[in-house]
Amino acid sequence: MTETYTPPKVWTWDNKPGVSAAALNRPVAGATHEKDLPVGQHAFQLYSLGTPNGQKASIMFEELIEAGYAADYDAWFIGIGDGDQFGSGFVDINPNSKIPALLDRSGPEPVRVFESGSILVHLAEKFGAFLPTSGKARTETFNWLMWQMGSAPFIGGGFGHFYFYAPEKIEYAINRYAMETKRLLDVADRRLAESRFLAGDDYTIADMATFGWFRGLIQGDAYGEAADFLSTQDYEHVGRWVAEIDARPGTRRGRFVNKPSGGLRERHAGTDFAALDPALLAGTAPA
Known part of the structure; x- marks a missing residue:
């Protein structure tokens, strides 16, 4: 066990291990810099990273496409280690600055969707798939x-x-x-x-x-x-x-969407997967 730590009466943001030591960790929300998000040709714009949370959204999209739904999408890489999630465009979609975030442009007005569970429910209800109706x-x-x-x-x-x-x-x-x-x-x-x-x-x-x-x-x-x-x-x-x-x-x-290495950094069409080792997609090679 480490030595006993006695918390101060009031916590302050100064020289805390794992906090001010890394500029990305802050006790406040909001954008740190101005940066517009890229926008592709599809109705659905996903801004994510291939973590377990990020994979939820890309798996949902690919499962919808596999099932025959018109759910094509653009997936843009968000480098959380570089602070992309604190750019003004990303914060406009997700004020919590966490991936994944989705912009649904399929309706009369764009709809922002943040939190991975909310994205799954939103898409399931929109397409009537992977969620029982009653x-x-x-x-x-x-x-x-x-x-x-x-x-x-x-x-x-x-x-x-x-x-x-x-x-x-x-x-x-x-x-x-x-x-x-x-x-x-x-x-x-x-x-x-x-x-x-x-x-x-x-x-x-x-x-x-x-x-x-x-x-x-x-x-x-x-x-x-x-x-x-x-x-x-x-x-x-x-x-x-x-x-x-x-x-x-x-x-x-x-699983391979928005991966910084060993996958697709960005995904804009189903043909993009041709760039990957077929054994990865077939499950016959470790990934």
């Missing part, structure tokens, strides 16, 4: 979608940060969030022992929302040695679910 199935889908939205901070900002990214290893914090991440995996594993997908027999936006976060932990490419540390091989039913979803062509394509 009854128990619709409620169950929202149950698991909201479960994921509330759970992600424990995995990413909690476990992932303190186990892998933090400049010092804090035993209490790692234990706290490792416990919570394993509990969440167990919640999903118990559910998937009785159900093909999270909300039932059909693939829904609840699965899209959760997939990216659990795929990396199960397949071992998230947070260094986290898969071994968390013994993720023990979650048999989550592993089965991850493998089934990862084999879907739309999901495979969506």
Whole structure:
């Protein structure tokens, strides 16, 4: 354990590790600079990065296209390490300065959509896909979608940060969030022992929302040695679910959108995927 820290009576923003040490971390909102966002030819303009949260939106778009819907889109890369999310154009769409953000120009007036769950619901309702329209199935889908939205901070900002990214290893914090991440995996594993997908027999936006976060932990490419540390091989039913979803062509394509390397930095047409190794899209090569 580290030495005991006594919080001051009033917190101030000065020389705090992980805060003022990195210019991107601030206790205030709003734009830091003027920067217009690029706009492509399609009705849907996605501004994102290929993180587990960002992949939710691109997977949704690619699954819609795979299912035959006219959901073509432009996906623009947002470099959060460079502060793109604090540009004035991005903040106009998402005042919270987080990816993904969507501008829907398909109607009489443009509609901004921010928060990954909101984007999934917006697109599902617009196209009538991947979200039951009524009854128990619709409620169950929202149950698991909201479960994921509330759970992600424990995995990413909690476990992932303190186990892998933090400049010092804090035993209490790692234990706290490792416990919570394993509990969440167990919640999903118990559910998937009785159900093909999270909300039932059909693939829904609840699965899209959760997939990216659990795929990396199960397949071992998230947070260094986290898969071994968390013994993720023990979650048999989550592993089965991850493998089934990862084999879907739309999901495979969506995973590679807005990746800074090893994927498509930008996506403007389905033909863009021809630039990738076919084995990646087929799932026969590690990614």
